[in-house]
Every structure is written in structure tokens, then in C-alpha cells.
Amino acid sequence: MHFPKSRWGRTLLTALAAVLAFAGYVTASTWRTTGARASGERLQRMQASPQWGGALGESRFVDPLPRTQASMLSMTQKFFLDGSEFREPTTPVPVQARSAADFGTVDDDALRVTWLGHSTLIVELDGQRLLIDPVWSERVSPVTWAGPKRFYPPPLPFAQLPKVDAVLISHDHYDHLDCETVSALATTSGAPFFVPLGVGAHLESWGVPAERIVELDWWEEHGVGQLRLVATPARHFSGRSIIMADRDATLWSGWAMIGPHHRAFYSGDTAMFPGFAEIGERLGPFDVTMIESGAYDSMWRDVHLGPEQAVTAHRMVRGKHLLPVHWGLFDLALHGWTEPVERVLAAAEEQGVTVSTPKPGGQVDLSSGRRASRASEAIATQRWWPQLPWEDADTAPVVSSHLVGLAAL
Ligand SMILES: [Zn+2]
Numbered sequence: 001m002h003f004p005k006s007r008w009g010r011t012l013l014t015a016l017a018a019v020l021a022f023a024g025y026v027t028a029s030t031w032r033t034t035g036a037r038a039s040g041e042r043l044q045r046m047q048a049s050p051q052w053g054g055a056l057g058e059s060r061f062v063d064p065l066p067r068t069q070a071s072m073l074s075m076t077q078k079f080f081l082d083g084s085e086f087r088e089p090t091t092p093v094p095v096q097a098r099s100a101a102d103f104g105t106v107d108d109d110a111l112r113v114t115w116l117g118h119s120t121l122i123v124e125l126d127g128q129r130l131l132i133d134p135v136w137s138e139r140v141s142p143v144t145w146a147g148p149k150r151f152y153p154p155p156l157p158f159a160q161l162p163k164v165d166a167v168l169i170s171h172d173h174y175d176h177l178d179c180e181t182v183s184a185l186a187t188t189s190g191a192p193f194f195v196p197l198g199v200g201a202h203l204e205s206w207g208v209p210a211e212r213i214v215e216l217d218w219w220e221e222h223g224v225g226q227l228r229l230v231a232t233p234a235r236h237f238s239g240r241s242i243i244m245a246d247r248d249a250t251l252w253s254g255w256a257m258i259g260p261h262h263r264a265f266y267s268g269d270t271a272m273f274p275g276f277a278e279i280g281e282r283l284g285p286f287d288v289t290m291i292e293s294g295a296y297d298s299m300w301r302d303v304h305l306g307p308e309q310a311v312t313a314h315r316m317v318r319g320k321h322l323l324p325v326h327w328g329l330f331d332l333a334l335h336g337w338t339e340p341v342e343r344v345l346a347a348a349e350e351q352g353v354t355v356s357t358p359k360p361g362g363q364v365d366l367s368s369g370r371r372a373s374r375a376s377e378a379i380a381t382q383r384w385w386p387q388l389p390w391e392d393a394d395t396a397p398v399v400s401s402h403l404v405g406l407a408a409l
Helices: 007-034 040-047 072-081 179-188 199-205 275-283 307-316 339-351 368-373
Strands: 111-115 121-125 128-132 166-168 193-196 213-216 221-224 227-232 254-258 263-266 288-292 321-325 363-365
Touching: 111 288, 111 321, 121 263, 128 227, 179 199, 193 199, 193 227, 199 213, 213 221, 227 275, 254 275, 263 275, 275 307, 288 307, 307 321, 307 339, 321 339
Parallel strands: 128 166, 166 193, 193 213, 263 288, 288 321
Antiparallel strands: 111 121, 111 363, 121 128, 221 227, 227 254, 254 263
């Protein structure tokens, strides 16, 4: 082999070797967490979905509404030059510590939601315990050494997780689908996983047996106990590859959980779209909704709702009680960490919506028996977060595009 003789030549070669070694290391360490692509029968089923291909016949899932997004350059510029100074807490976040002892048997007419931070939820509904978008990892990232890191440890240690009857996943982004947590659940739990089309390929690659995966298209449903679990439409995107090789290769959804006594709705990640009204019409009204309210920006207004549209979505699905989620655990956008909840409360007051703001680990108990007797305790409304400056809806509006004709509620 011929080595360059000049100093510059050798430096260049060393730099190139270092870059290649780093790229190799990143590829190796992300190999497992990135997941797997669908093939065979799974892929055929995806290709037969009305959500596949769009008008241009592309080889991916396509949102019914066009997606307007700022360029990568302007987003990168804003990330480095702009953004709130209060994106992360500087003092410890108050957390309600939980253990398995806090979770007994689930009554046949129960409705209790435990918020474990961001979009990880335990929903106990009419006799069943459902675990939603479970994330116990330290970071939401393909690697353990970089990426958005938790503001506080999980309020319920994984070892204390009570028996769950089903695990619901909304889509394959790292802050919703956590390889380590799924791998652990594959062995510690026998519960079925409910996922949108294509996501099952990731699960199988992490050790979840195929017979434990219920993979659904929008509006499809499957029963657990006396519940109907329905995958609902959403306006978002998917992908886990750091080079975006698998962009929109799997479907995204929300979930409607329908029991004989209660109904709950989880939005997953989504922007505003008329589909919320149809969800409300076909599957509502919902006693409680858990709607994504954080990680928004006007630059990506067609993939996240933002606080004001979250309150509107709650009304569109005919929700009675709103629990804002997808905020307060990871720094995923440019807004202050308390801004989502401040803006939700302001919008809810304007629109006459009841909101619960439990601490991480806190519970909202809307079971029929408790609602009348201990309403104030059951519905957490305390302000447990610090008073920090935040931008309001007039200063930093987030309004999804292509909503002409969507009647304002
Ligand atoms: Zn997402």
C-alpha cells in the first residue's frame, strides 16, 4: 500500500480513517435500535392499505394532507441561533414516585390514567390495564451516548411495572417506541402489542413473538377483555434511521380505547386535520383524552399540534377531560419546557375545556364511583412546574396548513 509522503497527505488520511471508524461505530451501535424493515406478507398488507403510496404511488405511507415543512437548513439555523433559554429545567422536577403496590386489580368500571412523563401512560379502563408508548430509556435516540436525555428518572421503575393486558404503540419514533423497553417487555410480560402497520417488523427484530403482535391499519380494531382497541388516523410521519432511509416506512396512529362503561382517546403524534371530527363522530364521546401538546414549532406545524390545536382536537373528538401529554420530559423542540402546559391551560380556559395537569407519576381517576365523591382529588389541577417566561399563541402561533374548510369549533 502506498502512503502519502507529505504531512498534509498523512493528516488527511488519518482524518479520513477517524471519520470512517466513527461512521462504522455509529452504524454498529444503531444497528439494533433502528429496527427492521417490513417484508413478505407484512409488506404486502401495508401496500394494500389506503394510506400507502398516495396520489404519486410512492413506496411509503402518505398523509392525506400535504405536509409543509421548513428546509433542513432553516431548521438547523434556528436550532443553533434561536430558541428559549428555558428549554430544560434547572431545578429538580417534582415527581410522584410509584411502585407496583399503587396498582391493584382493575375494576370492571375503572377509568384511571397514570402519566409517567412525555407520552408514556398506564390507562386502567373497564377491567383492563393498558400501557401506552412505554419509554424507560435514559435517552430517546438510536445510541445510548447522545440524544435528548430525560429531565427526571421514570416515576415507576421498570421492575415495578404491574401486569399489563396490552401494550399500545402509536408510531416508531424513539420517544414512543423504545427498543430497550420493548425488548424487556418481550421477556417480562406476555401482553400483546398493538401497533400500526409495519411497526411489527421492529418488534419482531427485538424479540417479540409474532403471535403477540396485533398490527392494524387506521380504523381497524381488535378486542382485549371487554375493550375495543381502534387504531385511529393521525397526521404525522415515521422513521428511525439517522440517515432517514426509512422515512414513512411504517404507519402512525392514535388509539381509541372503548369499554362498556368508559371511552378514552390517545392522539399519538399528530398535527391538526379534519380526521379528529370523524374520530369523535364514529368513536366518541371520550371520558378522557390524552393529546400531544409539546415539541411543536411553526416550522413543523404539519407534524405536531401545538397547545391550542391540542385543545381544539380534544373538542373535535368530543372529549370531556383533557390530559396534555408529550411534554416536560425531553427537550425535542425550541420552546420553553413549561410552555406547552401554560398554553394548553390558557386555550382550555378560553374554550371552556377541563384539563388535568398531574405531576409525572400522578394519576387522574375518573372511575364512576370516585368522580362524585372525591372529585377534587381525582382531577389533578395543581401547578407543580415553575413559573418561567413563555411565548403565547399570538407571539408564536402554531397552525397546521391545508385546513381550509375545517370549521373552527
Ligand atoms: Zn413522532
